[in-house]
Amino acid sequence: MEEKLSSVSKKFAPSPIQELSHLAQRCNAINLAEGFPDFPAPPYIKEAAVSAINSDFNQYRHVQGICDHLALIMKRMHGLNINPLTDIAICCGQTEAFAAAIFSIINRGDEVVLFDPCYETYEGCITMAGGIPVYVGLDPPKWTLDPDKLMRSFTTRTKAIVLNSPHNPTGKVFSKGELEVIAEGCRRWDCLVITDEVYEYITFDDQKHVSIASLPGMQERTIITSSLSKTFSITGWRIGWAVAPASAASAIRNIHVKITDSAPAPFQEAALTALRSPSEYFEALRREYQLKRDFTVKLLTLVGFGIQFKPQGAFFLFAELPTNCLLSDVEYVKELIKQAGVVIVPGRGFFHRESYLDQPSEESCSYQTRYVRIAFCKSNATLAAAALKFGELLNATGCPKLHY
Amino acid sequence: MQAQCNWAQLEMLRPLCFQSPATFSTFSKHFQKGSDSSFFRTNRRINKYPSFMAAISTVSTQKGPVSTQDGTSQVPHQPLQVAKRLEKFKTTIFTQMSSLAIKHGAINLGQGFPNFDGPDFVKEAAIQAIKDGKNQYARGYGVPDFNNAIAARFKKDTGLVIDPEKEVTVTSGCTEAIAASVLGLINPGDEVILFAPFYDSYEATLSMAGAKIKCLTLRPPDFAVPIDELKSTISKNTRAILINTPHNPTGKMFTHEELNTIASLCVENDVLVFTDEVYDKLAFEMDHISMASLPGMYERTVTMNSLGKTFSLTGWKIGWAIAPPHLTWGVRQAHSFLTFATSTPMQWAATVALRAPDSYYVELRRDYLAKKAILVEGLKDVGFKVFPSSGTYFVVVDHTPFGLENDIVFCEYLIKEVGVVAIPTSVFYLNPEDGKNLVRFTFCKDEGTLRSAVERMKQKLRKK
DSSP states (O other), X not given: OGGGSOHHHHTOOOOHHHHHHHHHHHTTOEEOSSSSOSXXXXXXXXXXXXXXXXXXXOSSOOOHXXXXXXXXXXXXXXXXXXXXXXXXXXXXXXXXXXXXXXXXXXXXXXXXXXXXXXXXXXXXXXXXXXXXXXXXXXXXXXXXXXXXXXXXXXXXXXXXXXEESSOTTTOOOOOHHHHHHHHHHHHXXXXXXXXXXXXXXXXXXXXXXXXXXXXXXXXXXXXXXXXXXXXXXXXXXXXXXXXXXXXXXXXXXXXXXXXXXXXXXXXXXXXXXXXXOOHHHHXXXXXXXXXXXXXXXXXXXHTTOOOOSOOSBTTEEEEEOOTTOOOOHHHHHHHHXXXXXXXXXXXXXXXXXXXXXXXXXXXXXXXGGSEEEEEOXXXXXXXXXXXXXXXXXXXXXXXXXXXX | OOOOOOHHHHHHHHHHHHTGGGOOSTTOOGGGHHHHHHHHHHHHHHHOOOHHHHHHOOXXXXXXXXXXXXXXXXXXXXXXXXXXXXXXXXXXXXXXXXHHHHHHTOEEOSSSSOSSOOOHHHHHHHHHHHHTTOOSOOOTTOOHHHHHHHHHHHHHHHOOOOOHHHHEEEESHHHHHHHHHHHHHOOTTOEEEXXXXXXXXXXXXXXXXXXXXXEEEOBTTTTBOOHHHHHHHOOTTXXXXXEESSOTTTOOOOOHHHHHHHHHHHHHHTOEEEEEOTTTTOBOSSOOOOGGGSTTTGGGEEEEEESHHHHTOTTSOOEEEEOOHHHHHHHHHHHHHHTSSOOHHHHHHHHHHHTOOHHHHHHHHHHHHHHHHHHHHHHHHHTOXXXXXXXXXXXXXXXXXXXXXXXXXXXXXXXXXXXXXXXXXXXXXXXXXXXXXXXXXXXXXXXXXXXXHHHHHHHHOOOO
């Protein structure tokens, strides 16, 4: 039996993240690592789910109303004309929508361009489908897109680009200009875009989320994926979707049916209620998350971080360690757990330097072990408690005393 | 112009690259960095176009025809060309039949889900979980209490003691358990044995994984396993065999003797077994046997099941895979990229469901037996040749007494002229010819519906 395992699997060693999770659990640390809320979901949406269960919406179903609502929303938000009967596939979360999208378009050997730092799950999915991930590094400190770097990453094998905006882990919202650069590359090289827009309603200051599909010539080559999870704080309900031109949407739907067959029925019903939420809901969402963002930025500044890039969206702060801190990201996170009882995520896992086109040196990418990600999708009580813990790191003169 | 991609080179390096979802946890990639980077350097040199071509080319002339793996030419695509693997994926027969059924007001004995609802105590548990705030991501491989309940139930059913933390993975229905097992454990080119007729997702996910399918047909009247054919098909090259028992669509249950024979062949040839046991609680004519409980088999078996059929909650999508740690690892890998986590409140409810007392299961069988009697007697009276079904809530019949040329034509006739839906079984075979005489009816409907359907058929279906 052992010989049948892959050679890679046999080299598996325990991950630093798992060890950190165990350490955090043992120390009962405050969790600013996990990217999901610790506050309740909106009551009216929970009521809708309860009602659906009671009304016997519990067998396999496809709730067409979700597609109808999504089409209306996409028209209103992005000016897109979507056919609710043919252009939308409802899936078990954005994760499954993305997986189905990848399986629907990626042949073995196809390349997929991703932007670094990058949410980890995309690559595993691409590779599982036989695709080849190709990373383009965004330039710190503001994670700007270098158009030349992007153009150089295209080859005849490039099938698609994955675009996550608002972005996990940096909180970047790709600007209209950057979207235009990406669009130009796609048109020139005849590539597709798969977007992950799960944080679409969480943008700050004057930032507005623009879907690349709304740019000229892009709707026909874009697969949009998103979900209810982050917008409505119901990450555990697994309701997501893919929106694409009919042929792709149909392929995605057919694949989805083979992977899971249907998204959870009662939550599809509740999705109707969620998608009908008034504009006040979304305004309040932005407002509250913006307050949390500001609080978290201030918090980190107080303990010596120089925040060069304030998140423009999503609910993560991706911060470079203070210059006078000689620890690596993993070491810092460990110390923070032990000394302050707060857990955050070391940034190195989001970087894929070895898969960059231009094979940069280790020194030029040394910043990649110097970032940490803090999630602020937490209740005010949690954030306040974290602030207290961080406060204890300051000595009598107000200087951070985290032992370096 | 640069040479096209050298496929031999890609193939040589493929195993390592393909295995990179072997990243167990999200951030540990140390063990594969070396191999991947050399792969990418090689790939770049082969494929890179001079930059001036990018500047002057227009969209559709950019790429010439590309040689694909099987040698066929891939034409430069319109903006969205779907993957080659999808050529077999069409809208399912179920959806087609259901649409037709609605159009004609037909009674639906086709699609395999109940028209009655699940038990209140399970629904209430889900409602309570939602109210208690259990609405965020569950642990990827399952809510701990639920994993415990699955292990406890498995022990009750098979006598096997398993580790819920290391040997149980919760998925969005058994459909996802199958997809995750296949995508996580089957490499491109691996040989996998399937028994036809089969649930349609098996073939689909196997082709997604690039497997080589070897199909053995179960034939009426008893749909017995063709042992000689199996012996000549299975070899040291076989990676896995997929078994669905109790079996959809035939209702066959694999006997102890059949399972033992398959088991010894698997041990001899070092073959994995994936079992789909979602109908295990709907075993009527004999006891259900889990392959994993046979000597030497647990270490090579992935046992899959779900909540939906047992508790009439097919839309909740709660399933699971039980396997030894080294196989669970592969299942969890794929699962983490397919759906990442399973519906949280439903897992809490499923925990309550799995702790249901024996009386629940006794009543379930009793109710289904009554329904089965109505349908089977009815179908016999109408004039079908009805094959014995030992388990599931399906029964397969031969429609040829009614003189129609094949199963699809028969089913269309049945909907339009008689007002009843059945499923043509040809879609469950690799070779559709094998199924043209057979159609599948389900009895997971309330008794009134079953009686009405039988009445309609008695009145309007005439032998030729």
